[in-house]
Amino acid sequence: MLKIENLHADVDGKAILKGLSLTINPGEIHAIMGPNGAGKSTLSYVLAGRPGYEVTDGSVTFQGEDLLDKEPHERAAAGVFLGFQYPVEIPGVSNVQFLREALNAQRRLRGEEPLSGGDFLKRARAQADALGLSMDMLKRPVNVGFSGGEKKRNEMVQMGIIDPTLAILDETDSGLDIDALRTVGHGINTIMRKPDKAVLLITHYQRLLDYVKPDFVHVLAAGRIVRTGGADLALELEREGYGAIAA
Amino acid sequence: MSVLTLPSTREEAWRWSDLSGLEALSAAHATGVAADLDSHWIGDGPRLLFVDGRLDAGRSRPGPVTVGTVDAASTHPLARLAGGDGWTLAVHKDGATPPGAIEIVHVATGGASHVPARIVMAEDAQASIVETYVGDGWANRLTRIELGRSARLMRAIRLVQGSGFTSLRDEAVLGAGASLVTTILGAGAGGSRLDAFVTLDGAGAYAEHGGALLARDSQRHDAAVVVRHAEPEGTSRQLWRAVADDQATTSMAARVEVARDAQKTDGEQSLRGLMLKRTATVNLKPELEIFADDVKCAHGATVGELDAQALFYMTSRGITPDRARALLTQAFIADALSRIGDEPVRDAFQAAAEAWLEERI
Numbered sequence A: 001m002l003k004i005e006n007l008h009a010d011v012d013g014k015a016i017l018k019g020l021s022l023t024i025n026p027g028e029i030h031a032i033m034g035p036n037g038a039g040k041s042t043l044s045y046v047l048a049g050r051p052g053y054e055v056t057d058g059s060v061t062f063q064g065e066d067l068l069d070k071e072p073h074e075r076a077a078a079g080v081f082l083g084f085q086y087p088v089e090i091p092g093v094s095n096v097q098f099l100r101e102a103l104n105a106q107r108r109l110r111g112e113e114p115l116s117g118g119d120f121l122k123r124a125r126a127q128a129d130a131l132g133l134s135m136d137m138l139k140r141p142v143n144v145g146f147s148g149g150e151k152k153r154n155e156m157v158q159m160g161i162i163d164p165t166l167a168i169l170d171e172t173d174s175g176l177d178i179d180a181l182r183t184v185g186h187g188i189n190t191i192m193r194k195p196d197k198a199v200l201l202i203t204h205y206q207r208l209l210d211y212v213k214p215d216f217v218h219v220l221a222a223g224r225i226v227r228t229g230g231a232d233l234a235l236e237l238e239r240e241g242y243g244a245i246a247a
Numbered sequence B: 001m002s003v004l005t006l007p008s009t010r011e012e013a014w015r016w017s018d019l020s021g022l023e024a025l026s027a028a029h030a031t032g033v034a035a036d037l038d039s040h041w042i043g044d045g046p047r048l049l050f051v052d053g054r055l056d057a058g059r060s061r062p063g064p065v066t067v068g069t070v071d072a073a074s075t076h077p078l079a080r081l082a083g084g085d086g087w088t089l090a091v092h093k094d095g096a097t098p099p100g101a102i103e104i105v106h107v108a109t110g111g112a113s114h115v116p117a118r119i120v121m122a123e124d125a126q127a128s129i130v131e132t133y134v135g136d137g138w139a140n141r142l143t144r145i146e147l148g149r150s151a152r153l154m155r156a157i158r159l160v161q162g163s164g165f166t167s168l169r170d171e172a173v174l175g176a177g178a179s180l181v182t183t184i185l186g187a188g189a190g191g192s193r194l195d196a197f198v199t200l201d202g203a204g205a206y207a208e209h210g211g212a213l214l215a216r217d218s219q220r221h222d223a224a225v226v227v228r229h230a231e232p233e234g235t236s237r238q239l240w241r242a243v244a245d246d247q248a249t250t251s252m253a254a255r256v257e258v259a260r261d262a263q264k265t266d267g268e269q270s271l272r273g274l275m276l277k278r279t280a281t282v283n284l285k286p287e288l289e290i291f292a293d294d295v296k297c298a299h300g301a302t303v304g305e306l307d308a309q310a311l312f313y314m315t316s317r318g319i320t321p322d323r324a325r326a327l328l329t330q331a332f333i334a335d336a337l338s339r340i341g342d343e344p345v346r347d348a349f350q351a352a353a354e355a356w357l358e359e360r361i
């Protein structure tokens, strides 16, 4: 589904990703762990097409197509979803309007009919309920005045409504309380654990992986994947830290 | 025909204006053909259609508004041209205009039209007026407003000309406890100069004057507003949102004057500019002149660009870059348009702003 080969990327002229390769097949859940500043968020931004993140070498294909060739909104329509480490506040634009515009823009680009207001609200309500966010919050401006945990939950509500093929979730677990972590873990499984979908989960902690069991765990350090293992690699990292591996 | 004498941009109050096209606009021929106006009417209340400054009686139902010689004169360099026939609205004590708003559509088909207007409201009277400027050519207006004790007037003005120029001059005097709320939307393709002098001449008067001005290509909007607190306990709000794209310039000079006797004045100015391109210009000039000592006056002026993070967040969810810019710009001007109290009017103004954004960004 996703094939990253020898990816090099600069941010503001500084090399951050230095030859990263990773292949994700349909139905798989991959976790990426790694020290602060290793380039995890950079990888997620490069995949989503954030301006200012310049690919200097390598390739990324998604569903057989060149992903890097597409604009951010085209990547979204192709099925890529990025859950932000720091979700952005948008004063003056309600969540409901934002999501309906987003969903229908994607559908338009895919040649599908737009969803009616009623159908959209039904879908939004179902996802908000599942993730414990009130409809009142969905009517408020995007992320404005939301707590850290509420923002992360809102990312998952968005993911549920948009229903992507590949979800890249950048520290979705950080800032969540214990109950919210379980809710979000359950949400990720419900929305994304399907044979034709895949997840790239960026996290610092084992906790989320108790709920969303990864098929592979990778260690990203200094801009490259330095080690790959199964779910138990996360336990080993939690025990021993990155020192031995990243060195 | 008299030669047009216009203020020079060397004068401080006119330095951001571009009046250079007015001579040619004045000399142009008015076709007098005004079609396709249905979309400009919002409600079913009284309505007046002025074509090149003359009432089109067949397509108007003026209700309480009378048309004829107007007792108004101004020394303002543009407004002084507006003499002769125009419209007058007089509302007697405790009177109110019919429910909804009085709507006035001004169509310019070429050339220049100079029209005076006068609004006189007695004690406790209420009225709501919506004016829409369409077409091409130069529409020049003077509006004299006198509000008696506790009278309330709501005005909403929409500039949606396809080209040409609109110059408006308001001169308003508010009695004790009177309230005047003026909201202006510039969402056309013509230039503008928007002048106002609002005097809070009785204790406890309330004045709001502001709006959203959107400019593109080489368009210029230029607002110059003075709110003068002459008596105590007055409240004034000037909330303006200036948007400029391409090589356009949007300027606003907003001034609050507080006379020595005007204690307990509460004045607020919020001027915010948004540049959609680096080649665009936004000029903001907030000014305070305070001679009383017990007053509360807040002012803020900021100019910025669209938030790049918000743009990326929106596009990463599938919204096209153009639509993301339009949504953020709409959010930027929302505060200004939310001041329009009448919902159908507010919706119509929002739709006009949205149409401008859809066409352009």
Ligand SMILES: Nc1ncnc2c1ncn2[C@@H]1O[C@H](COP(=O)(O)OP(=O)(O)OP(=O)(O)O)[C@@H](O)[C@H]1O
Pocket: A011, A012, A014, A016, A034, A035, A036, A037, A038, A039, A040, A041, A042, A043, A085
């Ligand atoms: N705009 C920028 N200019 C220069 N350097 C940058 C810029 N943005 C990020 N970096 C640098 O890129 C490196 C990788 O950052 P990134 O955010 O990808 O790390 P991360 O692995 O996600 O870390 P964390 O675990 O703390 O979230 C860091 O050293 C960071 O300082």
Ligand SMILES: [Mg+2]
Pocket: A040, A041, A042, A085, A170
């Ligand atoms: Mg990060």
